[in-house]
Amino acid sequence: MWRMLRQVARVGIATEPAPRIDGPRSPVPAGDAGDPTAIRAEILRIMGAALAIRQVDAGSCNGCELEIHALNNPYYNIEGLGIRFVASPRHADMLLVTGPVSRNMVVALRRTYEATPAPKLVVAVGDCGCDGGVFGESYASCGRVANVIPVDVVVPGCPPPPIDILRGILAAVQRRVTG
Numbered sequence: 001m002w003r004m005l006r007q008v009a010r011v012g013i014a015t016e017p018a019p020r021i022d023g024p025r026s027p028v029p030a031g032d033a034g035d036p037t038a039i040r041a042e043i044l045r046i047m048g049a050a051l052a053i054r055q056v057d058a059g060s061c062n063g064c065e066l067e068i069h070a071l072n073n074p075y076y077n078i079e080g081l082g083i084r085f086v087a088s089p090r091h092a093d094m095l096l097v098t099g100p101v102s103r104n105m106v107v108a109l110r111r112t113y114e115a116t117p118a119p120k121l122v123v124a125v126g127d128c129g130c131d132g133g134v135f136g137e138s139y140a141s142c143g144r145v146a147n148v149i150p151v152d153v154v155v156p157g158c159p160p161p162p163i164d165i166l167r168g169i170l171a172a173v174q175r176r177v178t179g
């Protein structure tokens with residue numbers, strides 16, 4: 001145990017700066033792109049409160065979910081940025097959808113979308129959510145999320161790294177302001 005405590009004291013806090021979104025539509029001022037305080041202030045300015053996300057697995061292999069769960073660890077610390085996950089779509093500002101939409105999940109995904117209060121944002125995560133991935137459209141799959149509900153931002157990758165998912169979330173929040 002003492003060895004672990006010495007390791008923690010020696011290494012310190014192992015975090016990286018928040019992601020920078022390239023381009024003119026960056027949700028934070030250029031000089032503050034890595035400052036969590038500036039990102040939290042910008043989210044509060046845009047949303048009026050913390051960003052509440054409802055994650056929906058529409059038929060994925062759970063690779064994307066593992067990366068989404070990594071956002072909650074101390075390394076990425078999205079709670080510190082004012083972003084939290086909620087259990088009910090009625091409390092959500094954004095839906096984070098993974099996987100190709102299986103035929104069995106179409107009704108559930110539409111109901112979740114309808115239960116989310118307006119204005120709502122939808123982010124499709126992973127290649128399967130963006131374009132159907134290796135599953136595509138078939139007797140068992142509707143393919144990409146956009147075939148079932150409107151999508152604001154897509155985050156490609158199989159699975160995408162947590163930093164890209166965070167960039168997609170921030171891009172969707174910025175889209176609310178400009179859209």
